[in-house]
Amino acid sequence: MKFLSAPWRWEFITKIGKQKGCLFCNVQKKGRDNALICYRGKQYFVILNKYPYSTGHLMIVPYQHHSSPDKISPGDSVEMWKLMNKSIEILRHHFHPDGFNIGMNIGQSAGAGIKDHFHLHVVPRWTGDANFMSVLGETKVMSYRIDDIFSILKRDFST
Secondary structure, three states, X not given: OOOOOOOHHHHXXXXXXXXXXXHHHHHOOOOHHHHOEEEEOOOEXXXXXXXXXXXXXXXXXXXXXOXXXXXOOHHHHHHHHHXXXXXXXXXXXXXXXXXXXXXXXXXXXXXXXXXXXXXXXEEEEOOOHHHHHHHHOOOOOOOOOHHHHHHHHHHHHOO
């Protein structure tokens, strides 16, 4: 098996679960650029995933700390869906993905890395992006630096 180094993942692996408080509650207090927050809405914010599955991987996060979307009223989720559509539009415009994975992992057993504060993942996908490299080559490739992606996305969310 061949390995490509991904040193930026080490921070996630060693610190997740060891930090004080909720990552998403804490990150709201930081400045927009420091936290990779692309957009701040009324009830939700859009943040670039610092440890992405693919280029442009965004998360839509409620300001309020809830473990599951069934803890909020259906009316309070409207902004999340609008931001999901805006995210898709912006990612299509800049990165031209062939598709998207959109979803939530509710609870640790379902794969939630941050299990107590639900969030919606918007993951751009390209034909053969992960299928070939991660399955056959056991390797992940990121085409852009995260700072460059953030600069592109925050500009469009602001307009």
